[in-house]
Amino acid sequence: VENLLAYSGLFSNAGRSERISGSSGTITIKCKDLRVLQLDIPGMEQCLNIARSIETLSCLDSVSEMYPFFYRPSDLRLQDQWGLSSPEKDYSQMKELHDRWRLSTVNRDYSVCPSYPPAVIVPKNTDDDMLKKVAKFRQGGRFPVLCYYHRKNGMVIMRSSQPLTGANRKRCREDEQLLQAVIDSSDRGYIIDTRSSQQAQQAWITGGGFESKSYYSSWKRLHRQMERGKALQESLIKLVEACSDESHYMDRWLSKLENSKWLSHVQTALSTAGLLAECVERDGHSVLVHGSEGTDSTLLISTLAQLIMDPCCRTLEGFLALLEREWVQAGHPFQQRCAHSAYSHARLQQESPVFLLLLDCVWQLWRQFPLALGFSEALLLRLASEAYASDYGTFLCNSHKQRCALGVTEKTHCLFQALLRPRERDYYSNPLYEPTELAIWPSVHPQSLQLWRG
Numbered sequence: 001v002e003n004l005l006a007y008s009g010l011f012s013n014a015g016r017s018e019r020i021s022g023s024s025g026t027i028t029i030k031c032k033d034l035r036v037l038q039l040d041i042p043g044m045e046q047c048l049n050i051a052r053s054i055e056t057l058s059c060l061d062s063v064s065e066m067y068p069f070f071y072r073p074s075d076l077r078l079q080d081q082w083g084l085s086s087p088e089k090d091y092s093q094m095k096e097l098h099d100r101w102r103l104s105t106v107n108r109d110y111s112v113c114p115s116y117p118p119a120v121i122v123p124k125n126t127d128d129d130m131l132k133k134v135a136k137f138r139q140g141g142r143f144p145v146l147c148y149y150h151r152k153n154g155m156v157i158m159r160s161s162q163p164l165t166g167a168n169r170k171r172c173r174e175d176e177q178l179l180q181a182v183i184d185s186s187d188r189g190y191i192i193d194t195r196s197s198q199q200a201q202q203a204w205i206t207g208g209g210f211e212s213k214s215y216y217s218s219w220k221r222l223h224r225q226m227e228r229g230k231a232l233q234e235s236l237i238k239l240v241e242a243c244s245d246e247s248h249y250m251d252r253w254l255s256k257l258e259n260s261k262w263l264s265h266v267q268t269a270l271s272t273a274g275l276l277a278e279c280v281e282r283d284g285h286s287v288l289v290h291g292s293e294g295t296d297s298t299l300l301i302s303t304l305a306q307l308i309m310d311p312c313c314r315t316l317e318g319f320l321a322l323l324e325r326e327w328v329q330a331g332h333p334f335q336q337r338c339a340h341s342a343y344s345h346a347r348l349q350q351e352s353p354v355f356l357l358l359l360d361c362v363w364q365l366w367r368q369f370p371l372a373l374g375f376s377e378a379l380l381l382r383l384a385s386e387a388y389a390s391d392y393g394t395f396l397c398n399s400h401k402q403r404c405a406l407g408v409t410e411k412t413h414c415l416f417q418a419l420l421r422p423r424e425r426d427y428y429s430n431p432l433y434e435p436t437e438l439a440i441w442p443s444v445h446p447q448s449l450q451l452w453r454g
Contacts, residue, residue: 027051030343032388034240063335063396068412071391076418082409084416085321085329087119097149100124106131110401113141115295115331117400121146123181130174137164137172139208142294144178147326148280148306155286157276158182159302159330161294162193162200165209176215182286189219190279194272194291194298196225208292219288224272226297227265229352235262236353240343262360263449269297269361271444273304281309281439295333296354299326304361307373309439315374316429320416323383324394327355333398338388355387363452365442371434379419379428381454386415 025047029037041047060066091103101121106128108118112135122131122145135141142161149156163175183189191211193200200210200223211219227235242256257263279287291297303326306313313322327334336350359380366373366380387395393412397403419428442448 025051027054029054032338032341032343033385034341034343063402064406066396068391068393068396068408071413073391073413073418075421076413078410078413080414080417082414082417083324083328084317084420085325087117087121087329090325091121094149096151096154097121097146101146101149104128104131110404113143114401115140115142115333115399116145117329117331123178125181126174126178130178133174134172134178137170137175138162138294139164140293140295142290142331143175144182144288147302147330148310150280150309152281153284155280155284156182157280157302157305158286158288159294159298160288160290161298162203162208162290162292163211164207165204165212166207167204169204169209169212171212171215179211179216179219179288182288183218187218188285190285190287191216191219191221192272192276192279192287192289192301193221193223194226194228194289194301195223197223199225203292222275224268224275226268226272226291226300227261228291228296228354229350232265232352232354232357235260235265236341236356238262257451263446263451265357266360266364267444267446267449269300269304269357270364270442270449273301273308273361274442274444276301276305277308277439277441280305295331296337296352299330299332300354300358300361302326303358304365307362307365308441311435311437314372314435314440316379316425317420319373319375319379320419324416327358328394329400331399334387334395335398335402338395341388356384359384360452364449365440366430367450368442368448369440370430371432372436372440374430374433374435376428376430382419382428384454390415392418 024040024042025044027039027041027047027050029039031037039050041050087103091097091101100123102124103119104122105119106112107116107120110118112132131143134143139161144158144160147157147159163172164170179189193210195203203209211221213221238256238260239262242253242260245253245256276287276289279285289298289302303322306322306326307319312318332355333350334355337352337354339349340351363377363380366377386392391413392415393403393408394415396408396412397406403409418424
């Protein structure tokens with residue numbers, strides 16, 4: 001029973017209730033993927049034993065004890081290729097980069113930035129010593145790295161964390177030189193900060209901050225506030241509560257939906273991603289994106305912008321490679337963000353449904369452009385479920401460093417490779433798909449956005 005429960009990938013400590021009556025009992029399991037299961041079990045003792053097993057398996061402390069380390073499907077081998085993308089592979093395939101960009105292994109032992117992969121793409125005229133100094137000036141060591149090169153006009157998207165200017169308005173000349181190397185001396189770049197101007201200024205108090213106009217004169221800063229962390233998690237909880245409300249009053253439903261603010265978060269994310277894509281595609285400028293840590297909303301809008309602009313990211317394989325590059329390799333802390341879902345009564349810590357918000361935004365794109373994306377809604381639902389409870393190792397841990405330490409790529413199977421097996425590929429492909437080289441600009445008017453029912 002324990003293996004079967006773990007194998008199904010459904011159970012979590014999100015919530016459980018027992019009802020014992022006579023010689024039988026009922027266990028209600030509220031799952032991370034928002035499904036609710038009810039088990040009617042004959043025999044009180046057996047019911048209690050099963051309940052304890054579920055509770056134990058849903059509260060494992062060690063990642064290496066989780067089911068992906070024991071999952072061995074007959075049609076996959078551990079020796080199979082793990083993953084679809086890597087900085088080394090991306091750099092070797094894009095010859096256009098080689099004149100002005102280089103592949104740096106400054107982080108090969110994860111000492112410069114614990115949340116970055118061992119190799120990153122940076123401007124060619126910045127050496128590794130310079131990168132180490134820049135890393136000390138950026139929160140968590142997340143110095144600016146290239147995440148997208150736009151083949152049409154040669155513009156790029158960079159991402160990082162906030163600069164550590166602090167109350168004393170510190171500067172880092174190496175950081176300034178790195179960003180200047182991204183653009184030509186006569187050109188202008190944009191910095192999209194996913195915090196409000198007030199939030200960015202308040203970050204000075206805790207040692208953070210933003211790029212000063214005095215030192216980054218070729219870069220124009222744009223602020224677009226995006227909720228994160230606790231606010232986003234509470235929004236999801238309110239949304240699920242609204243959807244679970246059994247009353248039949250329309251006013252009550254609409255009021256609860258509005259109070260959750262979930263669709264407002266979807267609108268903000270798509271709008272900010274549209275701004276980023278517009279800067280690169282229409283205006284022809286390179287962009288640096290960051291918020292505070294650079295591991296959440298930064299990845300969200302850079303991913304959406306690439307979907308908007310780049311047809312290669314809209315195929316099934318291209319989309320999975322994009323997720324691997326921008327979320328798994330880029331250091332989104334899946335283990336922390338997806339520790340609990342909307343049914344959990346545990347005190348909120350670092351949970352936040354940023355990845356779920358991304359999938360909702362992608363669904364809005366998929367609905368508005370039903371022919372432009374090569375994958376189906378079923379893929380988005382599968383990914384949402386896998387992020388919270390999976391048989392595969394792809395979404396384990398919080399960083400490349402942690403996955404390397406636990407041997408995730410050697411001891412577990414890759415979800416993305418599994419999804420590209422012939423049978424799975426057929427199921428998750430969009431039969432209406434018609435590739436287009438054009439950008440797909442989403443409408444963010446309230447009337448254009450819908451609640452994703454799944």
